Amino acid sequence: MASHECRLRVRYAETDQMGIVYHANYLIWMEIGRVELVRSLGLSYKRMEEAEGLYLSVIEANCRYLFPARYDQEIAVATEIVKANSRSVEFAYRIAACEPARVLATGYTRHIWLNREMRPCRIPEHYASLIAASAGRKEPETARDE
Amino acid sequence: MASHECRLRVRYAETDQMGIVYHANYLIWMEIGRVELVRSLGLSYKRMEEAEGLYLSVIEANCRYLFPARYDQEIAVATEIVKANSRSVEFAYRIAACEPARVLATGYTRHIWLNREMRPCRIPEHYASLIAASAGRKEPETARDE
Amino acid sequence: MASHECRLRVRYAETDQMGIVYHANYLIWMEIGRVELVRSLGLSYKRMEEAEGLYLSVIEANCRYLFPARYDQEIAVATEIVKANSRSVEFAYRIAACEPARVLATGYTRHIWLNREMRPCRIPEHYASLIAASAGRKEPETARDE
Amino acid sequence: MASHECRLRVRYAETDQMGIVYHANYLIWMEIGRVELVRSLGLSYKRMEEAEGLYLSVIEANCRYLFPARYDQEIAVATEIVKANSRSVEFAYRIAACEPARVLATGYTRHIWLNREMRPCRIPEHYASLIAASAGRKEPETARDE
Numbered sequence: 001m002a003s004h005e006c007r008l009r010v011r012y013a014e015t016d017q018m019g020i021v022y023h024a025n026y027l028i029w030m031e032i033g034r035v036e037l038v039r040s041l042g043l044s045y046k047r048m049e050e051a052e053g054l055y056l057s058v059i060e061a062n063c064r065y066l067f068p069a070r071y072d073q074e075i076a077v078a079t080e081i082v083k084a085n086s087r088s089v090e091f092a093y094r095i096a097a098c099e100p101a102r103v104l105a106t107g108y109t110r111h112i113w114l115n116r117e118m119r120p121c122r123i124p125e126h127y128a129s130l131i132a133a134s135a136g137r138k139e140p141e142t143a144r145d146e
Numbered sequence: 147m148a149s150h151e152c153r154l155r156v157r158y159a160e161t162d163q164m165g166i167v168y169h170a171n172y173l174i175w176m177e178i179g180r181v182e183l184v185r186s187l188g189l190s191y192k193r194m195e196e197a198e199g200l201y202l203s204v205i206e207a208n209c210r211y212l213f214p215a216r217y218d219q220e221i222a223v224a225t226e227i228v229k230a231n232s233r234s235v236e237f238a239y240r241i242a243a244c245e246p247a248r249v250l251a252t253g254y255t256r257h258i259w260l261n262r263e264m265r266p267c268r269i270p271e272h273y274a275s276l277i278a279a280s281a282g283r284k285e286p287e288t289a290r291d292e
Numbered sequence: 293m294a295s296h297e298c299r300l301r302v303r304y305a306e307t308d309q310m311g312i313v314y315h316a317n318y319l320i321w322m323e324i325g326r327v328e329l330v331r332s333l334g335l336s337y338k339r340m341e342e343a344e345g346l347y348l349s350v351i352e353a354n355c356r357y358l359f360p361a362r363y364d365q366e367i368a369v370a371t372e373i374v375k376a377n378s379r380s381v382e383f384a385y386r387i388a389a390c391e392p393a394r395v396l397a398t399g400y401t402r403h404i405w406l407n408r409e410m411r412p413c414r415i416p417e418h419y420a421s422l423i424a425a426s427a428g429r430k431e432p433e434t435a436r437d438e
Numbered sequence: 439m440a441s442h443e444c445r446l447r448v449r450y451a452e453t454d455q456m457g458i459v460y461h462a463n464y465l466i467w468m469e470i471g472r473v474e475l476v477r478s479l480g481l482s483y484k485r486m487e488e489a490e491g492l493y494l495s496v497i498e499a500n501c502r503y504l505f506p507a508r509y510d511q512e513i514a515v516a517t518e519i520v521k522a523n524s525r526s527v528e529f530a531y532r533i534a535a536c537e538p539a540r541v542l543a544t545g546y547t548r549h550i551w552l553n554r555e556m557r558p559c560r561i562p563e564h565y566a567s568l569i570a571a572s573a574g575r576k577e578p579e580t581a582r583d584e
Contacts, residue, residue: 012473013170013466015163017217017341022159023350024319028451031316035450035510046510049309058315062354068410071163072473072484118360158327159320163487169496173462174305181304181364192364195455204461208500214556218327218338264506305462307455309509314451363455 003080004037007098010073020068026105027061030093033079034109037091041130053116054123056089063107067097074098081135086128087120088112149226150183153244156219166214172251173207176239179225180255183237187276199262200269202235209253213243220244227281232274233266234258295372296329299390302365312360318397319353322385325371326401329383333422345408346415348381355399359389366390373427378420379412380404441518442475445536448511458506464543465499468531471517472547475529479568491554492561494527501545505535512536519573524566525558526550 008029016022034056038045048054069075076098082090088111095105115121122128154175162168180202184191194200215221222244228236234257241251261267268274300321308314326348330337340346361367368390374382380403387397407413414420446467454460472494476483486492507513514536520528526549533543553559560566 011466012162012469013168016158017161017163017165018347018349019163023353024159024316027316027319028449031450044510049509055310057310058357060354060356061315062352064352065350071487072482157320158323164493164495169499170462170465173465174303177304190364195363201456203456204503206500206502207461208498210498211496218336304454305460308450309453309455309457311455316451 003078003094004033004040005076005078006033006036008032008075008077010069010071010075012071014069015071018068020070023063023065026063026065026069026095026107027109029075029077029095030061030063030079030091030107030109033077033093034091036077037079037081037134038131041134043127043130048123048127052124054121054127055114055118056111057114057118058109059112060110061107062109063105065105067102067104069095069097069104075104081131082108084128084132084135086113086122086125089131149224149240150179150186151222151224152179152182154178154221154223156215156217156221158217161217164214166216169209169211172209172211172215172241172253173255175221175223175241176207176209176225176237176253176255179223179239180237182223183225183227183280184277187280189273189276194269194273198270200267200273201260201264202257203260203264204255205258206256207253208255209251211251213248213250215241215243215250221250227277228254230274230278230281232259232268232271235277295370295386296325296332297368297370298325298328300324300367300369302361302363302367304363307363310360312362315355315357318355318357318361318387318399319401321367321369321387322353322355322371322383322399322401325369325385326383328369329371329373329426330423333426335419335422340415340419344416346413346419347406347410348403349406349410350401351404352402353399354401355397357397359394359396361387361389361396367396373423374400376420376424376427378405378414378417381423441516441532442471442478443514443516444471444474446470446513446515448507448509448513450509453509456506458508461501461503464501464503464507464533464545465547467513467515467533468499468501468517468529468545468547471515471531472529474515475517475519475572476569479572481565481568486561486565490562492559492565493552493556494549495552495556496547497550498548499545500547501543503543505540505542507533507535507542513542519569520546522566522570522573524551524560524563527569 014021014025076096078094082092090110092108096103160167160171222242224240228238236256238254242249306317368388370386374384382402384400388395452459452463514534516532520530528548530546534541
């Protein structure tokens, strides 16, 4: 189960009056993580949307907050695909400060693929294979996609 | 030149670590102001987009910040149409705290109408009249739309 | 277990290019829900922060997305306290469209109270009682606060 | 008048249902631009806030939108200091797409320095000199700081 890491720097706009990053922003960082993971597989999420009308819709998001992120910190988002088939994908995330290295949050998101009519669909086999391979194992297609 | 007022309460998510509302959020409040102004004219911006493919695209936004808005304050956004014709609209805003009453910011936004192809267009005459009437005067159609 | 409902209207800024509300915004709506629930108990979260240095820190957030929220929809956020003691609170949420009425998402957030030094603390007994009463039952103080 | 450039990639969260970047986000990008410009001068805005209680408060923001930014585009933010003295700074920005290269927006922000009590103040001479030097000329201290 390969993990992909990307880095970002905390923006002032992401802080709140508690002096730390507002908690909803971690979901935005997770999205950056999964887009970059998909890019690292040789896919472009942008092109999948535009050219093929495939949308990776979030059906569940979860985040556990361990330590607060602070303004101007460099953040590493490690993302991996937990499971995937042609209709759904589940990602797991570990969000960490870089210096000193410390895990700040962990989380997961579960997704289904939608077509242009915003209805659940299967993605082409070559996409599904690439994505599932990253998860280290391909979910059997008969698996129930929640 | 009639002004329309709408109210909102400052969200925690809108604050930053300076303990005040992050300045970009005022542009979001201005948008709430102009949507509600348009609604008060008997129009629905949502329907204009969906049914008629008309988009009110921002070409300039300006905000002057006088006093900071703070978490949980009730805010009044007074919006008026400064000028309008069938191709463009300019709105002016006064953003104030309600208790005690104090102007926090003033600003303006300038817009052009775009069609579904994202190209400048003219809106139907009945829309233009309604909107221009709110401005107290109709811009001559020969006016240059910047 | 009393539930408190508050309403809001979807902002344009909250949509994304899928034409629906961006998923991280539901966490912001949950926050509006819990702030208004706390207000309905006769407390002011703002005052607790400012006057008493008590911060309701998020340690976990979860959201399940059933149907997308769309621009300009009126949204009802029903919030209830699932459990509470002097050191922690757990809220549950049901986010619904108003017309036609339809549940769009459900979720929960878990919190601990922090003091000005951002360390876990107990809140004064009168606060704890008020909040726990809303949950219909008071958690025994010996319960482990995760 | 030296210009400093930094790069960022458009986030999905930054788009709206028009399929382009929501206009308020450009103000956030401008902030990234000025923080990185300040960093390139050998200063840390974070440290100025934390260690010295100096806050660079926005008193005016302006943006002219020429072409829309789109999801996943690489964006270059060129920032320069237009004028500066010990009490105020004005930045100008040019926001461009990288491929193909095209200016998307231009803007400016005007700021005053505040102390921990959120009152206008002068910054220490060595800061003022560094910042003003970047502007190519130092504003006379007798100039009126708006």
